[in-house]
Amino acid sequence: MKIYRLIYTRAGRIFVNGVWKDNPIFCMILGICSTLAVTNRVENALAMGAGVTFVLLATSLLISSLRKIIPARIRMITYMLVISTFVICVDRFLKAYFPRISEQLGPYVGLIITNCILMGRAEAFAIKNPLGYSLLDAFSCGLGYSYTLLILSVIREILAFGTILGRRVMPGTWTNWVIMAMPAGGFVLLALYLWIMRNLAKLEPEKGGI
């Protein structure tokens, strides 16, 4: 009973919003580009999820603690500067310690800079909320993004290569669905995923929209 009540505290609401009600991918539909690009293998999805979560946390930490001294007129430039600094950090780290993953992710690590989730969370949350809540928000959004990537990549890797993290899970007679490794397969799967999740989360399309 007590654990259930946690959801109604402010922290609980922020967390639930990030991973479920306001999930960056299936509710806000942000970060779709990287979602399609890196979910062909579980390994890539994990690295990408961890990278984005780290940059989110670091950006929220800095923006939230500097929020009283950041001049309002140049807050966007400040986000860009902070985000790119941390993204370059992640990129160098992967290049140095995980060269194989870095190569497979290709330009998409650098493109975290333009991932709307980061800019969005900085502007919508970190700039006007205290440090603790901002970190929680960053963490839950990172988690929401990562588990979506993980689910999609598990399905795609099984269908496209018959493996999970490079280990064979399907019988030898399994025919690889090459299309699942390609962007087209990503689009189809993402659409199905959005449909299922939005139904589960009872998200209605806005009235009067297209």
Next chain:
Amino acid sequence: MKEKIKIVFFVFCLGSVCGGFLSGINAYTRERILRNQELKIKTAVLNALEIDYPPEKIEEVFSKNIEKIENKGRVIYRTAKREVAILFSGPGLWGNISGVLALKPDLETIQGIQIISQEETPGLGGRIAEKSFLERFVNKKTIPRLLLVPEGKAKRENEVDAITGATMTSRAFEELLNKSIADFRLLLKKE
């Protein structure tokens, strides 16, 4: 006015802190990144020369089997059996293609080719990095020159099947290989 000074000061401070932080990260990771790149070249050379190696002993196998000769800025890798491998790099259709070309001891027949990096169209020109394509070059003669011909038409021993749908990449790759081989011959003559 005071507001403007504050903005300039803030941007200056933040910029310096971020810049300083990145220089630190760069200094910390540079050595490892350079080592990874070198390891990649070594792996490609070993693959091109068809020398087997356990993944964790690349450096060891490399230094045991291969002699590195440097001549006027160009590097030649030579094995005890006098096979040689040279690095090549040049323009493809979209970006740079670089890789390793290994020749048999007669210095005319191709032993193997490996691609280190390429930026061709994925699924079309990008297939030059695939094993099935690179295997077409094995045992081909590079004299008088290597020719990439339409897929399925290769008959003579200096002809290789190109990639259908990637004519420009195939042409660029042919040019690049021939030029690298010609440069290498020139180097041999001078010696």
